[in-house]
Amino acid sequence: xxxxxxxxxxxxxxxxxxxxxxxxxxxxxxxxxxxxxxxxxxxxxxxxxxxxxxxxxxxxxxxxxxxxxxxxxxxxxxxxxxxxxxxxxxxxxxxxxxxxxxxxxxxxxxxxxxxxxxxxxxxxxxxxxxxxxxxxxxxxxxxxxxxxxxxxxxx
Numbered sequence: 204x205x206x207x208x209x210x211x212x213x214x215x216x217x218x219x220x221x222x223x224x225x226x227x228x229x230x231x232x233x234x235x236x237x238x239x240x241x242x243x244x245x246x247x248x249x250x251x252x253x254x255x256x257x258x259x260x261x262x263x264x265x266x267x268x269x270x271x272x273x274x275x276x277x278x279x280x281x282x283x284x285x286x287x288x289x290x291x292x293x294x295x296x297x298x299x300x301x302x303x304x305x306x307x308x309x310x311x312x313x314x315x316x317x318x319x320x321x322x323x324x325x326x327x328x329x330x331x332x333x334x335x336x337x338x339x340x341x342x343x344x345x346x347x348x349x350x351x352x353x354x355x356x357x358x
Contacts, residue, residue: 219248222294224287226255234260241266245273255280255287307331 217223223244230236237260244252252270254262256279270277280290310327313319319327 217244217247217249220250222251222253223249224253224255224290226257227260228258230260231258237262238266238269241270241275241277245270245275249275251276251278253278253280253290255285255290 227237227240230240241252252275254260254277256262262277262279267277310331314324314327
């Protein structure tokens with residue numbers, strides 16, 4: 204393989220704060236290179252390494268200690284029935300849930316604690332609950348004061 208092409212893909216694939224998922228195929232016949240790979244990923248500021256150890260490569264204790272000293276987690280996937288695609292999809296779902304929860308929390312805090320006009324309130328409510336469209340109206344019954352608060356579709 205052309206070394207310049209190899210370097211090009213190394214620079215594209217190992218971005219800072221990203222998790223690398225690998226079978227370590229490239230060290231299959233040279234397990235001693237695992238240490239070099241870990242050091243390289245740490246130098247690229249990669250956040251973690253997930254190894255699907257299909258080749259049953261020995262991960263030496265010194266490599267794990269070094270990674271630990273650099274706050275670089277290494278996860279081993281020994282389950283032969285778990286595929287990278289499944290793993291990536293699960294991680295993606297977890298990220299979406301975390302982002303969705305964080306976004307909803309920000310919007311609710313803004314609704315509760317910021318002085319927003321009607322249009323801003325409506326926009327924030329729609330971001331939290333996109334299923335609420337203008338054709339729906341909302342009524343709230345206040346039994347304590349015997350009142351009905353009606354929120355029209357146009358708010």
